[in-house]
Amino acid sequence: MSDSSANDSRVLRKFLRHKPAVVASVVIAVYGVVAFVLLVVGVITLPDTLKRVGAELQPGLSSERLPEKRLLDCEWLIDRIASLSERRNPEKALAAFSDMGVRRIADVELDELLNRIDLAWESYDELADIEDVTAAAAGTLDDPDVPPPAEVRSMLTELEKRTDALLEPMTKAEKSTRWFELLLGTDRQGRSIFYRAVYSVRVAILIGLVTALLSVTIGTLAGLAAGYFGGWVDNVVTWFYSTFASIPNIVLLILLAFMFDGGHIDGPINKVTGGLLDRLIGGRLDETLIPVYIAFTATFWIGPCRVVRGETMKIKELEYIQAATVMGFGRARILLRHVLPNVTYLMLINFSLLFIGAIKSEVILSFLGLGVKKGPSWGIMISQSKSEVINSFFWQIGTATTFMFFLVLAFNVLSDALQDVLDPKHV
């Protein structure tokens, strides 16, 4: 016993000496905490990621917008509020306004609001007459009718002030919420990129954790049984994994996602078992991800199964296993108490590798429209940003890539460190 704990602490010391690996573990832990907080406490909820928080395609980190864009953003907001005030029941429509995130419409009489709208339009019309506001504000427009650049800029500021007067001034708490809402800008539908990216941490960790855990467990059990018992068990397991391994990964994923799409599998299972799947993974673990979990697990279990089977076949021949057999221990006991602990390092390494695989495959599946269905994920964000990139708007793709980059990088570094520490002979 003392021997094994000394061994453990040596591995741990070796791991702790590996500086990048320690940093990587901290990074992974941070992501894990974020996911846990989102999952259990629900700071950012699904509706938060779906609602409008302002004009579309806002740049993040309060970067400068082009004058043309500032004009467009004001136009959008004035137009939105003006159209609400023309409804049959304007008070009710205005009270329900939620297109600017936490911001509400100014709490004034309707007449006063209409007055402010007119003022804003007036200011807008002056600027809208100028053909190219961006050029006019920079002073590069060669046209005697256009006011000088300084005046154009102050007109723009005035317009923004008048537009802002349509909204209720923010309290301190609202200001900080608003800061987060606009931190990384908005997408094409005016949704907060920051909220979407953070919410996607939950999806990524969920997919990574569930599929890596399931695949490693299934793969290890199958590999252990095949390696230890041999004979027909080995034949069946080998047959299964050669079959699954011989279908190209992406084809199998597409096939499985296609097959489980639209509740064709989980529906019947739920019906027969009285809603077992819903109770098990519905809600918190997101039942729309079931096809993804199943498709990933069906392709990912092969890796751990192969290595564990090979290792078990080697371990089986060692003297201590023969000693255990001679001492009359049962096969199950030998397998679980004597063989399993010696393949746990393979489980750890594979877990880390599969986690990366799951996160990366999610992006590809989501791009193909077969992945995450409910709410955002990094894959969905990256595929959506395709049309934004053409318009030189990089905030969404940049944010999703950065969030994903650090998690995957951390797991890459961790996998390498685990290989070095636990399996130094491996190339």
Place this chain on the structure above:
Amino acid sequence: MWSYLIRRLAYNIPVYFSILLLVMLALRVRDPVFGRLGKNATQEDITALRAELGLDRPFVYQYGDQVRQVVTFTFDEKSWDYDGQTVGEVLRRCIGPSLAITIPALILTSLLSISVSLVSAWFRGRTLDKSLVFVSVLGMSISFLVYIIFGQYFGAYRLNEYLGKDLFAIYYEPSASNATLGEFVTQVWPKYYLLPVMISVIVAMGYDTRFYRAVMVEESSRDYITTATAKGASHGKIMFVHMLKNALIPIITRVVITIPFLITGSFLLERYFGIPGMGNQLLMAVESGDFPIVQSFTAVFAAIYILSNLLTDVLYALVDPRVRLS
């Protein structure tokens, strides 16, 4: 050698048949005819389509028919999307564009990443080596899709704007499919295929360089290297004559193993750039529920996959005399 080859083949044949079985069963979990015609289909339509594809026959017959099609390589079922064309015709049309991406990508990736890994191994432990390893880990941590999106934006969109002419096409144009072989090599390929191939190479470089470097490092610590050094062989001779020759064994394995990965990668590339290859066609068929194409294309993909695995085994045995063939 031959007996080994035949044995490997014999082992893979039942595996392939079970893949066919699995794929066919998986595709029948959802009623393909119902999925195709939608909710408003009349009973007559459903029965007619079912009979047309022979889906009303017992499953064993359907399985036998599929096996016959694969063995004789005559996919004579009618596609549902392309009026009057058989699956075989669609398949033949798609193979060319797919190969036009995968083969150049395979050759370029292998050559480049082996060269870079040699540089890395030459400067082992020094700044250049460390930064190369670092860059490849960074490259591995970015999604393939991001490479494609930025590749298209900077490589096609912005570059064309800068040059004032279309060097690389942003999206495939159907007229390009009618080109003759000469036109294809000189005009169509550089315009429509070169950019996707370059993206594919850049993505694969990270993984391959890291692996090849590890192989070189592993080789360089072997006894024969020590012997060669003791005999006074030069650094260059040791690396290119002694080491590279031995490192070729895992390298060749790796090159063949990446063939399936190239198929996977070209799925996304074909899709994104609209190239009419097999991957793109399969995805379109999945979307529109073109059942005959999905079934036969999956079978062909599995066959390519198994054949490349087989090739790995054989090459491995050929290159490395230490691998026993029994």
